[in-house]
Amino acid sequence: MKFVLDAEQRLFGDTLDKLLAGADVPATVRSGAAGPRRALWSAIARAGVFALAVPERHGGAGTHPVELVTAMHELGRHAVPGPIVETVAAAALIDRLGDTGLADAWLPRIADGTAVVSLALPPAVPHALDADLADLVLTVGDGRVRTGVPEGTALTSLDPGRRPFRVSPGDLLADGPEAVAAAYDLGALACAAQHLGVGRRLLEVSVEYARTRRQFGRPIGEFQAVKHRLADALVGLEFARPLIHGAALAHGSDTFARDVSAAKVAAADAAYAAALAALQVHGAIGYTDEYDPSLWIRKARALRSAWGSPADHRARVAAAL
Template structure:
């Protein structure tokens, strides 16, 4: 057993972290929120150059994957930097098309691998009527039961509690494929999306915790750093515990997915609910410990705080995940 990241995987994480730090993601997020997707797409290209999207695409379609473990490494780093855009959805589309394996795969997967194509996905059977960032995507796939269609357009954006997320109803379009294999591929894609969301939430939580620890060390009240107060310490300790015990769930789910383990569904559900709840708790702790400052829109930490809640519901609510964990 080697249940920890190897040197290459760690180096990959560090290089993404370095690149995203230098890129200054807060400005990218704010532009994306305002409807200017150009900086976001430029960052998308750099992520693609680093190989992020190729990890989701098989070799015969110009990819390197699918490599779920490396993908979770990448999504943790993208979550750490609150990178905007339909990242999870694009990777889920790659998983969907790879599993579907018809000419649609050949048509779209090379573009996804190279970063030319940002895609979004709506699984109507999965209770979500929206496709994330459909306006910014080059292709929006809509699965309803046994049918998948390529949407013709997107309806008006329904602003999210995280304004960097821009959900919209996909409209119309042409049928790409029909049959039980569509539903099976969609179920696989939903699992991949849930796992990537969990990894993203884990990274989000890590940043929320790190920034809050830093703040608690520097902010003084009553003449001392507020981080010396036991209530503050204990809340941050609990935040760390929740994140630390989420991480192996995320990694084990990726290992299970890579091995096509029949248990992977349940492993993903466990990772999803745990990582997303840990991120939400981290966001609440970050907000509380930053006080009124944390409640302001102009303070960059708001970009992380606001993302936690939507991720919790995306690609599998806590209730749905818990039910799945107990499905025999």
């Protein structure tokens, strides 16, 4: 047993980290313009992220859940906008539907980043992100997969990195309740990993802020009330990570759905707690729109209820007990 990322997996995460650190992601989020978003998407795809959810016969790298959660964690740490999780889940959905026409048309393009796919999977995922910019929009109901038709303009999310659209069902593409369930599980896992990355970044910036921000003649990080809040945030995040890795390793086994839900609950609670701690430690500046960490604080709230609420996932764990 070796239950830690191997050297290659760590290198993959570090490479993504460096790539995204130099990409000025906050500016891309704030501008809301399609061009920079598409460029960022292509860069991520070139690094191999979307290929991790696409079989080799369709131009991908085969499904690699551990690498996938590693990537999603980094994308969360850098607050990458857009339907990343949705595209990953759509890849799993299209692959499992067994419709060769659909698979041949879309999977290679998902892998190489030329297709952005958005997906609504009501009731847990009622809206499709960036549906106006996506190359393909899917919506699911009663185990049936249809194209999704965006309605009107984007709804306003608390997180400026998310542009949700209402979609109405279009053409019927395929029937496949099992494929839908598999897509939901993989999406929830990817979302949990992304959320954990958001929480990690918020803890990092909060520690840095507490070390340098001075009040009463000393760094506020000297005060126990601040220390303990950040220590608790770390504890939560530290114990969500092994649940995510454990669920990734359970991909394809009959405990996958349960393990994903366990990971989603822990990641949602830990990342959200880290966000509230970050907000409190930063004081008023963290409550401003212009301060970059607030992008992560807002994303932490949005992701808590994305891809199944903590209550939904607790209920799934309880059902498995």
